[in-house]
Structures are given as C-alpha cells and as structure tokens.
Amino acid sequence: MPVSPLAALIVKARRARTALPVDPALAPPSLHAALGVQAEVAAELGETPAGWKVGFTPDGAAWAAPIFAGDIRLETYQLAPGEVVKVEGELGVRFARDLPVRPDKPYTRDEVLAAIGEVFAGIELVASRFADSANTPFLARIGDSFSNLAYCPGAGLRDFRGLDFSALPCKIAFNGVPRHEATGGHANGDPLIPLVAWASEQIDYLGGMKAGQFLSTGTLNTPIPIGTPVVIDLSLGGVGTAQLTLVF
Numbered sequence: 689m690p691v692s693p694l695a696a697l698i699v700k701a702r703r704a705r706t707a708l709p710v711d712p713a714l715a716p717p718s719l720h721a722a723l724g725v726q727a728e729v730a731a732e733l734g735e736t737p738a739g740w741k742v743g744f745t746p747d748g749a750a751w752a753a754p755i756f757a758g759d760i761r762l763e764t765y766q767l768a769p770g771e772v773v774k775v776e777g778e779l780g781v782r783f784a785r786d787l788p789v790r791p792d793k794p795y796t797r798d799e800v801l802a803a804i805g806e807v808f809a810g811i812e813l814v815a816s817r818f819a820d821s822a823n824t825p826f827l828a829r830i831g832d833s834f835s836n837l838a839y840c841p842g843a844g845l846r847d848f849r850g851l852d853f854s855a856l857p858c859k860i861a862f863n864g865v866p867r868h869e870a871t872g873g874h875a876n877g878d879p880l881i882p883l884v885a886w887a888s889e890q891i892d893y894l895g896g897m898k899a900g901q902f903l904s905t906g907t908l909n910t911p912i913p914i915g916t917p918v919v920i921d922l923s924l925g926g927v928g929t930a931q932l933t934l935v936f
Contacts, residue, residue: 695728698832701817702733705768710818715825719749720891725831726754727893733758737894739780739902741812741836742882746826750885753833754894755904761838764933765813767915773813773837773934774911777860777868777922779853779879780810780841782902787887789896794888797880806844807851809924810904811932813838814911841902842922842930854878857925858908862918868909879905 691699694714701708716722730736737754745751767773784805787795814835818824821835829835854877860868876882883903890896897903908924914934922930 691728691732692725694828694831695725695732698725698729698817699732702729705771707815707817707819707821709820710824710828712823712825712828715828716831717827719745719751719827719830722827722830723751723892726833729831729833730754730756730894737901739839739904740897741834741904741906742886743834743906744876744882744885745830750882750889751830751834752886752890752892753830753836754892755833755836755839759836759838761840761932764935765838765840766935767917770915771815772913772915773815774913775860775920776812776814776907776911777858777909777924778810778812778904778907779856779874779924779927780808780902780904781883782806782808782844783897783899785899787890787897789890790888795884797884800880800884800887801849804848806846807848807927808844808902809842809922809928809930810902811840811920811922811930812836812904812907813932839904840930840932842928845928848927851926853880856908856927857923859921859923860909860912861921862912862914864919864921867912870909873908874906876906879908882906
C-alpha cells in the first residue's frame with residue numbers, strides 16, 4: 689500500500705542519514721494524522737517501538753512518538769560525515785505492566801507510578817530529518833518522531849518512590865568537561881506530567897504503552913549540539929548515570 693508523501697520523505701531521509709527539504713503543505717492536518725505518519729514510517733522501516741517520548745503541542749494536547757528498537761544505542765553512536773546531533777539528558781521510566789487505553793477514565797499520577805517498574809537516566813540524540821526544522825510545521829515534526837535519532841538508557845533503579853522527580857540534579861559532561869549542571873529543568877516541572885497526560889489519551893497507531901517498553905519524559909537541559917567524537921556522561925542525582933560515545 690502506498691504511504692503518504694510525508695512518511696515517504698521521512699523514510700528516505702532516515703535511510704540516507706541526511707535532512708531533506710519538506711514542503712509545508714505535506715504537514716498532517718491533525719494530531720491523529722501525524723500519529724498515522726509515525727505508523728507508516730514504522731511499517732516501511734520494519735520497526736517496532738522500544739520506547740516512547742512525550743510532550744505537548746502548542747495548544748496543550750498530549751502527544752507521543754516512538755523510539756524504535758533499531759535506534760537504541762547502549763555504548764556507541766557512529767556519526768555520519770558532517771552529521772551534527774543534539775544531546776539531551778532525560779529521566780526515563782520502564783513499565784512493569786501495560787497501561788491500557790481508558791477512554792472515559794483518565795489515569796492519575798499514582799496509577800501511572802504503580803505501572804512503572806524502574807527509572808533510569810537516559811541520553812537522547814536528536815536531529816531532524818527536515819532541512820529547515822525551525823520552520824517545519826509542528827505536526828510534521830511529530831510524524832518524524834519529534835527528531836528522535838538515537839537513545840541510550842542507563843541502568844534501572846527500582847527503589848525510586850521517595851525521589852522528587854522535579855528536583856533531580858542533572859549533570860552532563862563531554863570528555864569529562866562539564867557542559868550542563870542544574871537541578872530540575874523540565875519544561876513542565878514534574879517530568880511525569882506529559883506521561884500522565886498521554887496515558888489518558890494513547891491515540892497512537894502502534895499499540896500503546898506496554899510492559900517492558902520505556903518512556904523518556906523530556907529533556908532536562910537545553911539541547912547541546914556536537915558533531916565530533918566525544919564521550920557523553922549523564923548523571924541524574926538519585927537515579928543513576930548513562931554514557932554514550934560518539935565515534936566516526
């Protein structure tokens with residue numbers, strides 16, 4: 689079955705590992721349509737979600753985007769010639785059980801917490817598949833998994849109930865040189881806010897949030913661009929660490 693022009697462009701850019709021009713007219717007309725583009729891309733690539741990332745649209749609607757199993761990096765990420773990526777430090781959670789869709793009963797924060805088996809520090813690499821990302825319509829960016837490029841999860845922590853997720857000390861270093869250090873920093877204060885909101889929606893076309901999958905709650909720092917080999921170290925106080933090496 690033919691895929692939409694936007695999905696075809698995203699797949700082409702992923703395979704070529706380069707950003708491509710996009711006609712704004714290709715932007716999905718609705719959030720539902722943007723989530724459908726995600727599913728088309730997954731089918732074309734033969735991918736399944738290992739995890740998710742979440743956020744809010746400019747008008748306040750919750751959205752989610754898949755982080756594909758093929759984009760998980762546990763040790764290294766190989767940069768393409770001329771490639772520049774942006775580094776984000778994030779709080780991740782891994783589900784111990786499914787969070788089934790409940791159309792008429794929104795999830796509470798406590799219910800979502802009860803479904804989480806562990807938390808971890810995660811390094812996300814982001815880079816748009818669109819050449820003019822800053823001027824690309826928001827819903828087109830959601831179709832592109834909101835620029836997810838690769839993800840490195842750290843070791844899980846199961847004893848997390850006493851943590852204040854809104855005040856986690858976050859440190860990022862490149863080759864041992866500090867590049868970011870702050871307490872908290874999530875756009876919503878509590879990193880679980882977009883997760884709880886999305887749990888109550890789950891209008892994706894990729895099966896929803898399942899036991900064993902993870903969810904990354906959003907960046908705690910202003911994304912840091914880098915295009916050279918480097919060792920990235922992330923530390924989230926009380927949660928743990930993650931390390932990813934960029935190589936040529």
